[in-house]
Amino acid sequence: MDGIKKLTYSEQVAEYIKQSILEGELSPGDQVKEVLLAEKLGISRAPIREALQILAREGLIKSEPQKGKHVSALTAKQIMDSYFTGGVLEAAAVTQALPLYTDEDISNLEQIVEQMREVAESGKDHESLTKLDTTFHNILFSRIDNELLIELCRRSCQGISKFLLYKRWINLYTPQQVYERHLVILEALKSGRPSRLEKTIRKHYTDSGKRMSKYGVDVHKG
Template sequence: MAGIVKITYSGQVVKYIKDMVLKGELAPGDQVKEAEISKKLDISRAPVREAMQILINEGLVSSKPQKRKYITALTSKEIIDSYFTGGVLEAAAVAKSLDAYLAKDIVRLEKIVEKMHDLADSDSRSEQLATLDNHFHDVLFSRVDNQLLIELCRRSCQEISKFLLFRYWRNLFSVAEVYSRHKAIVDAIKNGDLVELEKVIRKHYNDSGLRMSRYGIDKIDLTNKGINQD
C-alpha cells in the first residue's frame, strides 16, 4: 500500500487525484471512487470525502444528486466559453495596468519569450513551455492591483480547462507559434498600445479555446467556426 503523511491528508489526497489527472490515469468523465482511493492510500474515508469537496469547489470534480462523483467533463462550447471569458478578463486586467509595468517587467517578459524560442530543439519542450507560459502570465498579473480580478482570470480557464486537458494543451501550438503569440503581447506592452494589447490577449485565449474545443467530451471541433475578436 502507498501510505501518506496524515497530518495534511486531505490536501495530499487532492494532490494525488490531481496527479492522476495530469498523468492521464483519470480522464474527464471518469468516476472518482472514494473507497478505492481510501484503500490505495491506506487512510480512512473522511479525508477522501473532504478532498472530494475541495475538488468540487474548485470545479475539477462534479457531483450530481443520486450520482457518483466524477472528473469534470467539459463540452466543446464550455471550453471555448471558459477561454473567451479568461481572455476578456485578462485583457481588461492587463490593459488597465499598462502604465504600471516597469522596464524590468518588460525585460522579464522578453527573457521568457526568448527562452520559448530557444526550446525548438529540446526533447522536453512541452513541459518547459508550459512552465514558461505560467511564468509569463504571472509577470502580467504582477502589476494588476485587483486580486479578485486575478482570481477570476485564473479560475475561468487556467484552473479548469487547462488543467483537465493539460496533456492536450501543452502540445496545442508549435514552438514558433508559442513564441509569436507571446511576443505579440510583449510588443503591445512595449508600444503602450492599449487597443492592440487587449486585442492580442483576447486572441491569445480565443485561439487556445478553439484548438482545445476538439477535446471536449462531445468531441466537436469548432476550430473553423471562429470567434469575434472585437
C-alpha cells in the same frame, strides 16, 4: 504518501488527484470514489471529501445527485466559453494594470520569450514550455491587485489546459507558435496602447479555445 510538504491532508489529496488527472490515470468523465481513495491512500474519508470540494471550486470535479463525483468533462461550447471568459478577464485586468508594469517586469518577460525562442529553435521537449508559459502569465498577474479576478482567470483556462486536457494542450501549438503567440503579447504590452493589449490577450485565449474545443465531449453520445 511520500514527500509530504507542509500541506493539510486535504491539500495533499487534492494534489494527488490533480497529478492522477495530469498523468491520465483519471480522465474527464471518470468517477472519483471517496472509499477507494481513502483505502488507497490509507487515510479517513474526511480529507478526501474536503479535497474534492477544493477541486470542485477549481472546476476539476463535478458532483451530481445520484451520480456521485466525476472528473469534469466539458463540451466544445463549455471549453470555448471558458477560454473566452478567461481571455476577457485577463485582458481587462492586465490592461488596467498597464501603468504598473516595471522595467524589470518587461525585462523578465523578454527573457522568458527569448527562452521560448531557444526551445523552438533547439527542438527541445515541448513540456519545457509549460513552465515558461506559467511564469509569463504569473508576471502579468503580479501587478493585478484583485485575488478574485486572478482566481477566476486561472479557473477559466488553466484547469482545462493544464489538468483536464493537458496532453492535448501541450501539443496544441508548435514551439515556434508558442514563442510567436507570447511575443505579440509582449510587444502589445511594450507599446503602451491599452486597446492593442486588450485585443491581443483576448485573441490569445479565444484562438486556444477554438482549438481546444475539438476535444470536448459529445453530449449526444451514449
